[in-house]
Amino acid sequence: MKTIKAPFLTCIDYTVSNKKFDLKLNLDLDMLETIPKPSIDELASYYESPEYISHTDSKKSIIDKVYQFVKKYTLNQKLKLLNSFNTASKNLLDVGCGTGDFLAICNTNGWNVIGVEPSESAKNLALKKLDNTSKIHQNIFELENERFDVITLWHVLEHVPELEAYILQLKKLLKPNGVLVVAVPNYKSFDAQYYKQFWAAYDVPRHLWHFSKKSIQMLFSKNQMRVTKILPMKFDAFYVSLLSEKYKTGKSNFLHAFYIGLKSNIKASKKMNYSSLIYVLKSDKNSF
Secondary structure: OOOOEEEEEEEEOOOOOOOEEEEEEEOOOOEEEEEOOOOHHHHHHHHOOOOOHHHOOOOOOHHHHHHHHHHHHHHHHHHHHHHHOOOOOOEEEEEOOOOOHHHHHHHHOOOEEEEEOOOHHHHHHHHOOOOOOOEEEOOHHHOOOOOEEEEEEEOOHHHOOOHHHHHHHHHHHEEEEEEEEEEEEEOOOHHHHHHHHHOHHHOOOOOOEEEOHHHHHHHHHOOOEEEEEEEEOHHHHHHHHHHHHHHHHOOOOHHHHHHHHHHHHHHHHHHOOOOEEEEEEEEOOOOO
């Protein structure tokens, strides 16, 4: 049966190329796809910008400073989430580890950490923050014999070209009682609906996929994994609104961005449609 894809929006890459990309709605999965998708060779060039904050530790602009401030707070929240799983051992794989701050805080707090990061510059920054036993690989397919208690993807799944193969590999790398943590933007949020084509979390073409709760549940259920818990990332609404204001008006408009972020979080409280969501997943045969 052929998948039906309906036109949804046309967005601009504000970070690197200023090119236009279409978003098509996959009606079966309730998921948006970026069209056209850059080839694997082209994709790397869309990350080559000082504006791509997750690959740097920049604190130059006000938006950079906001990002770094929020990151410090959320690192402790992420660590608290990991410790709540009470796994028998503490082996962590962080996919898309960026400049390594999450790996570093976990390493300091008793976790054995391995990272995955394709960007050489980000990887080099990360390695400086870790002990000599920690390793960072270029992709998850290099890890054939490893098994992990917890695998985390903080805003990574939306970047993955071969989505289904990637999800299958994640499951292979997880221990039978392991926990998979996936955080992604939610295109059903109020701030996404308000900013439309200017919504910063569309971030075309680096974001190849744009998820809803339904799409995450369906994609992982194909690999016998289920969502056991959904948690909000409330700060994302404010940060994304700040960037979206800049894309829409050319100015940061802090007060209006704060208002939209706050309104998005208030509206999200009923149906859990926050700007970004954390999904905690386990294999079907295990209870959480």
